[in-house]
Amino acid sequence: MTIQPPKGTRDFLPKEMIVRQFVFDIAREVFERFGFEPIETPAIESWELLSKKGGGGEDIKKEIYYFRDKADREIGMRFDLTAPLGRVAASNPQLPKPFKRYQMAAVWRYDNPQAGRYREFWQADADIVGSEKMDSEAECLVAAVTILEALGFRDFSIRLNNRKILNGIIEFLGIPKEKAPDVFRSLDKLEKIGESEVLKGVTSAGVNDSKAKKLLQMIKARGSPGTILQRERKRLESYSSAKQGMDELEQIVKRCRAYGIAGKLIIDLSLVRGLDYYTGPIFEISVRTKREIGSIAGGGRYDNLVEAYGGRWTPAVGISLGIERICEIMEAEKMVKHAQTRTKVFVAVADEGLMENAIFVAQKLRAAGINSQIELMGRSLGKQLEYVDRVKIPFAVIVGAQELKKGKYTVREMAKRKQGLFTLEKIIQTLRKK
């Protein structure tokens, strides 16, 4: 019996890793093009930090990897990249603002593993700390859209809402403020569990039946920014928080128009997002595939988090891309045209006595930036070429004694079973381009 990875975690072998690296490389390149700078934080965080998640408290221990270290300190593995950023911003007030950072890393949640859900998964986050302006929301959105388009996604949309609008509606309905977090957590499940279940949730949060029904009715507004922001504005204008929320969304829409991504925006008052720390605009990017509509990115404004972690009050907004969902969809939709290996050439020897010549060839290829393997097992030429076929390396350069005398090498294009005799200079020149 071999040993397996812990439940809910996986190994990524080269074939999968090559796709994942493609995704991470594009995300990194785009984030940097938008002026986000890299940071890295520890995989583990103190319970003091982690316990501030959501409503806070002991319940979180059920959702995360929590343990005590040998000095009896309470520790857990990070469940997202926003909490660590909040800590970094709080304890580094010297960082010039806006502090624009990206981080691409694993996070851990003690969920029940199911199809497409893991206990270890990767996120790619970009956040802007220090700016209250809606320009920041627009920047996060356009960076995410640019990444998704670079990855080949076409049919996706950005749902947009504002916690201030939701607060305004709650205020309008006379629901006490302190019930808002529970109400929001119920509303967040609308797509998953349906209206009647959500209604139960909202009433059990202490809202009476008629108000709960009215609430569900009011958040049904959904459509293009033009229609919704005008139609609902009249209805909600008298509630200052909702009005401010509308103004902010208008600002975002205006900036998105300048960026050329406004066509993807849908105002959706039923968008809530589960986390308690959001204070303003919230958004979610969904992609439509042949099978389903799936969320692949989400985020929002969380102006009070840095202060909650002991820092000065500092506004902040960010977006998080879900790497697992993105990779799965790319795989399922056959958007991936990647090789199964990063190696381009295998340097084979007709005879083990020619290994030093093979090393010479491999080193020349590598110096020219051509990824090359070399025979390492003393196998026959036939076995070497079988291996090259199996691992799908596209080319083999064969070092043979006779050809060597003429200063030449056999190059075989494996898939086409085509081969020819060339000088090393010619081989390098040709392979560099392929």
Next chain:
Amino acid sequence: MTIQPPKGTRDFLPKEMIVRQFVFDIAREVFERFGFEPIETPAIESWELLSKKGGGGEDIKKEIYYFRDKADREIGMRFDLTAPLGRVAASNPQLPKPFKRYQMAAVWRYDNPQAGRYREFWQADADIVGSEKMDSEAECLVAAVTILEALGFRDFSIRLNNRKILNGIIEFLGIPKEKAPDVFRSLDKLEKIGESEVLKGVTSAGVNDSKAKKLLQMIKARGSPGTILQRERKRLESYSSAKQGMDELEQIVKRCRAYGIAGKLIIDLSLVRGLDYYTGPIFEISVRTKREIGSIAGGGRYDNLVEAYGGRWTPAVGISLGIERICEIMEAEKMVKHAQTRTKVFVAVADEGLMENAIFVAQKLRAAGINSQIELMGRSLGKQLEYVDRVKIPFAVIVGAQELKKGKYTVREMAKRKQGLFTLEKIIQTLRKK
């Protein structure tokens, strides 16, 4: 009071991350040039796997992050990347051999934090699974040397030994085989604690005083491959294991000569390396700086590990680069000439009403692959330029109403306080090259 990262862990802010990314990027590029393929494994592993470390057993719990998950499974955080690779190789017998993989990731050890030692640190490993040939040792070494040279390291050497030689010496002295692991663990501390302390360790492992002294005498041999392999060969040839060890080292030296790195090799019979799983050649790369000689990479052959994890018997060898030590030395020796930001241009506005023009400029710059920030806080032009100075972005493009009428923008080279008026095409053309 702000919240701190857990003891022994750190945040890496952009300035440090830019150096680290430079190191990781070079390591990745070189590994791939040598035909190593990427894999990723979970941060957590089962206790079943982790417990096989070294001598195995409960003692390891003191050295690692160990805990029970909510289903009472015993879990720990990986302490290296070799154990997970062993597991992957054991449970994926279908992988064609040689399986050449690299992995660059964090590992965790519950060490006592001290200068330059952390509980979370990064390693960059390359391993070859499936080959018994010394060609594999040479490949690992030359890949590591290529990385170090690309990073700017010049004065470093590779110490080389073979566990088979050490076993031969122990056999020659009549020390029982089962005492070897304890003896090796003592010898491993020679540089740290000195000869007399090691002598105590070896004798307390059950070796009598005169044999222990003889042992320490015998492993003192150290020098160029030419001298040591000849001089010691005569002395050790009668012990089969030592003779085989000598033959293997000769093979490695021969291949390293072909690769042009033999001048860096030192045969050092006192090199032991702490881990129990080594079965053949072992090596360590040390760099000489103004201050000290420090080990920055190490590895060796571990032919029995895959089988110990439940797989078929599969030979394997690998090398691990210590990213923290490498980054520290590069910092201390001023080998790093990196910018403090990945951003090249800041697009500033003379007036907030020009934000849409600024967005147009930023998008053009970004489309041309020029990393660009844009004003996000509605600040005055003076405040914007103060920020650009503080975060050390090299250029500012200023969007002003008057200049805009002429289709031009002011470009300021921040460090030189030089500025001029150019068209956007000209700006992109110039900045692309810088």
